[in-house]
Amino acid sequence: MNRSRRSAMEVNQNLHFSSLILIFFFSILASSSETQMYIVYLGEHGGEKALHEIEETHFSYLQSVKDSEEEARDSLIYSYKHCINGFSAMLTSHQASKLSELKEVVSVFRTHPGKYVKHTTRSWEFVGLEEGESLFPATMNKSDDLLSKANYGRDVIIGHFDSGIWPESDSFSEEGMEPIPKRWKGICQTGDDFNASHCSRKVIGARYYLKAYEKCYGTLNTTLDSRSPRDRDGHGSHTAATVAGRRVSNVSFMGKLGTGTATGGAPLARLAVYKVCWAIPHQEKVNGNTCFEADMLAAMDDAIADGVDVMTLSIGTASPIGYQEDGIAIGALHAVKRNIVVSCSAGNSGPAPGTLSNPAPWIITVGASSLDRKFLAPVVLGNGMKIEGETLTKYKLKHTLYPLVYAAEVELPNVAKSVSGQCLPNSLSSEKANGKIVLCLRGNGTRIGKGIEVKRAGGAGYILGNSPANGEDVESDAHFLPATAVGSANAIKILEYINLTKNPMATIIPTTTRLHVKPAPYMAAFTSRGPNVIDPSTLKPDITAPGLNILAAWSRADPPSKLSEDHRVVKWNFLSGTSMACPHVSATAALLKAVHPSWSSAAIRSAIITSAAQLNNIGTLITDAKGNTADPFQFGAGHLRPTKAADPGLVYDASYADYLIYLCSSGLTKVDPSFQCPKDLPKTNDLNYPSLSIANFNGTVTVKRMVTNVGRSKSTYFASVKPPLGYRVKIRPTVLSFRRIGEKKSFMITVEAESDTVLKHEQLDKYRFGWITWFDGIHNVRSPIVVSSL
Ligand SMILES: *[C@@H]1O[C@H](CO)[C@@H](O)[C@H](O)[C@H]1NC(C)=O
Ligand SMILES: *[C@@H]1O[C@H](CO)[C@@H](O)[C@H](O)[C@H]1NC(C)=O
Ligand SMILES: *[C@@H]1O[C@H](CO)[C@@H](O)[C@H](O)[C@H]1NC(C)=O
Ligand SMILES: *[C@@H]1O[C@H](CO)[C@@H](O)[C@H](O)[C@H]1NC(C)=O
Ligand SMILES: *[C@@H]1O[C@H](CO)[C@@H](O)[C@H](O)[C@H]1NC(C)=O
Ligand SMILES: *[C@@H]1O[C@H](CO)[C@@H](O)[C@H](O)[C@H]1NC(C)=O
Ligand SMILES: *[C@@H]1O[C@H](CO)[C@@H](O)[C@H](O)[C@H]1NC(C)=O
Numbered sequence: 001m002n003r004s005r006r007s008a009m010e011v012n013q014n015l016h017f018s019s020l021i022l023i024f025f026f027s028i029l030a031s032s033s034e035t036q037m038y039i040v041y042l043g044e045h046g047g048e049k050a051l052h053e054i055e056e057t058h059f060s061y062l063q064s065v066k067d068s069e070e071e072a073r074d075s076l077i078y079s080y081k082h083c084i085n086g087f088s089a090m091l092t093s094h095q096a097s098k099l100s101e102l103k104e105v106v107s108v109f110r111t112h113p114g115k116y117v118k119h120t121t122r123s124w125e126f127v128g129l130e131e132g133e134s135l136f137p138a139t140m141n142k143s144d145d146l147l148s149k150a151n152y153g154r155d156v157i158i159g160h161f162d163s164g165i166w167p168e169s170d171s172f173s174e175e176g177m178e179p180i181p182k183r184w185k186g187i188c189q190t191g192d193d194f195n196a197s198h199c200s201r202k203v204i205g206a207r208y209y210l211k212a213y214e215k216c217y218g219t220l221n222t223t224l225d226s227r228s229p230r231d232r233d234g235h236g237s238h239t240a241a242t243v244a245g246r247r248v249s250n251v252s253f254m255g256k257l258g259t260g261t262a263t264g265g266a267p268l269a270r271l272a273v274y275k276v277c278w279a280i281p282h283q284e285k286v287n288g289n290t291c292f293e294a295d296m297l298a299a300m301d302d303a304i305a306d307g308v309d310v311m312t313l314s315i316g317t318a319s320p321i322g323y324q325e326d327g328i329a330i331g332a333l334h335a336v337k338r339n340i341v342v343s344c345s346a347g348n349s350g351p352a353p354g355t356l357s358n359p360a361p362w363i364i365t366v367g368a369s370s371l372d373r374k375f376l377a378p379v380v381l382g383n384g385m386k387i388e389g390e391t392l393t394k395y396k397l398k399h400t401l402y403p404l405v406y407a408a409e410v411e412l413p414n415v416a417k418s419v420s421g422q423c424l425p426n427s428l429s430s431e432k433a434n435g436k437i438v439l440c441l442r443g444n445g446t447r448i449g450k451g452i453e454v455k456r457a458g459g460a461g462y463i464l465g466n467s468p469a470n471g472e473d474v475e476s477d478a479h480f481l482p483a484t485a486v487g488s489a490n491a492i493k494i495l496e497y498i499n500l501t502k503n504p505m506a507t508i509i510p511t512t513t514r515l516h517v518k519p520a521p522y523m524a525a526f527t528s529r530g531p532n533v534i535d536p537s538t539l540k541p542d543i544t545a546p547g548l549n550i551l552a553a554w555s556r557a558d559p560p561s562k563l564s565e566d567h568r569v570v571k572w573n574f575l576s577g578t579s580m581a582c583p584h585v586s587a588t589a590a591l592l593k594a595v596h597p598s599w600s601s602a603a604i605r606s607a608i609i610t611s612a613a614q615l616n617n618i619g620t621l622i623t624d625a626k627g628n629t630a631d632p633f634q635f636g637a638g639h640l641r642p643t644k645a646a647d648p649g650l651v652y653d654a655s656y657a658d659y660l661i662y663l664c665s666s667g668l669t670k671v672d673p674s675f676q677c678p679k680d681l682p683k684t685n686d687l688n689y690p691s692l693s694i695a696n697f698n699g700t701v702t703v704k705r706m707v708t709n710v711g712r713s714k715s716t717y718f719a720s721v722k723p724p725l726g727y728r729v730k731i732r733p734t735v736l737s738f739r740r741i742g743e744k745k746s747f748m749i750t751v752e753a754e755s756d757t758v759l760k761h762e763q764l765d766k767y768r769f770g771w772i773t774w775f776d777g778i779h780n781v782r783s784p785i786v787v788s789s790l
Pocket of ligand 7: 698
C-alpha cells in the first residue's frame with residue numbers, strides 16, 4: 001500500500017484535494033496544444049431529424065475545427081442524439097472556443113475526472129456486517145397505506161445511475177413480479193459476469209458507459225471492475241436496494257438483535273440500471289471511484305429514450321457549478337421535459353455554507369438526516385461514569401475493567417505530531433498498547449482501519465472519538481475487535497478522565513439496538529448547505545431524508561470497509577451520506593407517480609416539499625448534529641413524509657416552458673431553439689416554486705405564485721405567515737376558494753423590511769427564515785422563505 005494513500009485525509013477535503021491536483025494537472029496540459037475532454041451542448045433538438053442526421057451534424061461541427069476527418073473521428077467520444085443534443089470530444093482550448101462561437105451552441109465546457117463524486121461520506125468509511133449476519137428494519141416503515149395505493153410502485157420504472165448492480169441480491173429478486181411494462185424500450189447489455197439471465201422482471205434494463213473513462217484512463221482493467229453492469233463497488237447495489245429493493249423478511253441483525261423486514265421504498269418498482277461509475281486504476285478501492293460526466297450524459301440520454309419515469313442520482317459535482325456546465329442539470333432538464341422526476345443528493349461537503357450541488361430548480365435536491373435507531377454500546381469509565389457510544393461490532397470484552405489509554409500515549413516515537421492520537425497503520429507500540437482499551441481520534445485514516453491497528457498492536461478494545469470537525473455525527477461500524485464510537489463532546493470527557501486519573505480504567509458494554517431514539521431526526525453534520533451559490537433566488541436543498549447509518553444490499557465483490565486488509569464478504573452494509581438520502585426521495589416520487597399518474601414532475605416535487613415535517617420526535621424544531629436549531633439551508637422544507645406527500649391539498653406546478661423562461665432570466669437563452677424568450681423577463685424567483693428565496697433584498701419585493709387544487713373538489717384555504725425576523729410578509733388574497741379539482745388560483749407575496757434601521761444595521765449579513773402556510777382544515781401546505789440583503 002502506498003504511503004500517501006495511507007495518510008489520505010479521512011474528511012472530504014481529500015476529494016477536493018485530489019480534484020484540485022487533477023485540475024492543476026489538466027491546466028498544465030491546457031497551455032499546450034494538447035486536447036482535453038469537452039462537452040459541446042446544443043440544447044433541445046430543433047425539428048424532426050433521423051438519428052444519423054443528428055450524428056452527421058455533430059460530426060460536421062467537429063470536422064469544422066479539426067484538420068482531418070480522421071482526427072475528427074478519433075476525437076469524438078459520444079454523440080448525444082436521442083433527447084439531449086450535443087457531443088463530447090477531445091478538443092484543444094482553441095478548437096473549443098471556435099465551437100462556442102457557433103450560434104447553435106449553448107455551451108462548450110471542460111470536463112475532467114473528479115468533477116463529479118458519489119455522495120457517500122468518505123467512501124472509505126464504509127461499515128459492514130459479516131457473512132450470515134444480516135439486517136434491520138424498513139427504512140420507510142410508516143408508509144404502508146401509500147404503498148398499497150401505489151401497488152408498491154409496480155408500474156413505475158426507476159432509472160438508477162451509479163456503479164451498477166449485484167443482481168443476485170435478495171433485494172433484486174423477481175419472484176412473484178408481473179411482466180415488464182410494455183412501454184419499456186431499454187436493453188439488457190451483457191458483459192463480464194453479466195448475461196441476459198441477470199436481467200429480470202425486477203432489473204428490467206442494464207447498460208454501462210465507459211467511453212469517456214477509457215479516453216482518460218485507457219482500457220478498463222478488468223481485475224478492478226467488470227466491463228458490464230455488474231457492481232464491483234457496492235454503492236450502486238446499496239442505493240438501488242434503498243430505492244426499490246424487495247421486502248426481505250426474517251432477517252436478523254448480528255444473529256440476535258431481533259428480526260425484521262428489510263425493504264426499499266418502492267419494492268415492486270422496476271429498476272433500469274445505468275452503470276456510470278468505475279474503479280480508478282492504481283488506487284485503493286477506498287479512494288478510487290469516478291463517474292465521468294460525458295458517460296453520465298450518454299446514460300441519461302438513453303434512459304429518457306428507454307422510458308424511465310424517475311431518475312435517481314446519488315452523484316454531484318465536487319463544488320457548485322453553473323447549469324450550462326453541469327451535465328446532470330442538463331440531462332435532468334431534458335428528462336423533465338418528458339415529465340421524468342429527477343432526484344439527486346445535495347452532497348456531503350457540510351457543515352460549511354454554500355456547498356450544495358445539484359441546485360437546479362427542475363431537480364429535487366436531497367439533504368441527509370438521522371434515523372431514530374441507534375446501536376448502543378456505552379463506555380463505562382473506572383469512576384462509574386457511563387458515556388454513550390455506538391457500534392455494530394459483534395466482539396465483546398471478557399473482563400470487567402481494562403486499562404484505558406489515549407493513543408498518543410502508546411505511540412511509536414516516529415509518529416508525526418499532526419497525526420498523533422489517530423492510530424494510523426503501524427503507529428502504535430505493541431509493548432505499550434497490549435491488553436489496553438485505546439482511544440483513537442478521527443481525522444486521517446479510516447474508522448475501521450484504526451481499529452485494525454489497535455488490534456495489531458494487541459489492544460483489548462478500541463474507542464473511536466470524533467474530533468470537533470465531526471461534531472456529534474456518530475457512525476456505527478462493524479469493527480474487528482470490541483469497540484465503540486463516541487461524539488466529540490464525549491471524546492473530550494474521556495480525555496479529561498484519562499488526564500486527571502492515576503490508573504484510568506474502562507470497559508465497553510456489548511451492543512443493544514435502541515429504537516425510537518430522541519431527538520430524531522437531526523441533520524447530519526456532513527450534509528451540504530445552502531445558500532445556493534449558483535442561483536441565490538432558488539432555495540435549496542428541497543428536503544431531507546434518512547442518510548446516517550443506512551442498511552442496504554452490498555456487492556459481494558467488495559469488502560464492507562473497502563480496505564485491502566478486510567476479507568469479509570457481506571450481503572448487506574451500512575453507509576452514510578446524502579447518497580443514501582436521495583433514493584428515499586426517489587422512491588417516494590415513484591410511489592406518487594403511481595398514485596397520481598397525471599401529475600407533472602413539478603407537482604410531485606411540490607407535494608414532497610410542502611408536506612415535509614419541521615419538528616422532530618420530541619416536538620421541537622429539527623436540530624443539527626450539535627443540537628442547535630437547523631434551518632432551511634440544511635433541511636429545505638423539512639423531513640420527508642411520504643404519506644402526507646400523497647395528499648398535499650395544493651401543488652405549485654411548473655412546466656418545461658416555465659423552466660425555459662427561468663433560464664432566459666438566468667441569461668441562458670438558447671437552450672430550446674423552438675422557444676423564444678419573452679421580452680419582459682420575470683425575476684428568477686417568479687418561477688412557481690414551492691419555496692421562496694429573496695437575495696439582495698433592498699426595499700420591497702413582490703412575487704407571484706399559483707397553486708393548483710389536488711385535494712377536495714370544494715375547499716377553502718387560509719394563508720398564515722411566520723415572517724422572517726425583521727421583515728413583514730403580506731399575502732394577497734389571504735383566502736383561496738376552490739370549486740373543483742385542477743382549479744388554479746394565484747396570489748402575491750410581498751416582503752418588506754420592518755424598518756430601515758433593521759435593514760441597515762442588522763439584516764445586512766444575515767439570512768432570515770420564515771414560512772407561508774395554506775390551511776383548509778385538513779392540509780397544511782407549507783413553504784419556507786429565506787430573505788437576505790446579501
Ligand atoms: C414497521 O413495519 C412492520 C412490518 O410491516 C410493522 O409490524 C410495524 O408495526 C411497523 N412499525 C411502525 C413504527 O410503523
Ligand atoms: C449466465 O450466467 C449464469 C451464472 O452467472 C450461468 O449459470 C448461466 O448459464 C449463464 N447463462 C448463459 C445463457 O450464458
Ligand atoms: C490491474 O489491476 C491489478 C490489481 O490492482 C494490478 O495488479 C494489475 O497490474 C493491473 N493491470 C494493469 C495492466 O494495469
Ligand atoms: C427465521 O430465521 C431463523 C434463523 O435463520 C429461523 O430459525 C426461523 O425458522 C426463521 N423463521 C421463519 C418464519 O422463517
Ligand atoms: C492529516 O495528515 C496531514 C499530513 O500529516 C496533516 O497535515 C493534517 O493536518 C491531518 N489532518 C487531520 C484532519 O488530522
Ligand atoms: C490532557 O493533557 C494534555 C497535556 O498533558 C493536554 O495537552 C490536553 O489538552 C489535555 N486534554 C484534556 C481533554 O484535558
Ligand atoms: C438600495 O436602494 C436604494 C434606493 O432604491 C439605493 O439608494 C441604495 O444604493 C440601494 N442599496 C444597495 C445596497 O443596493
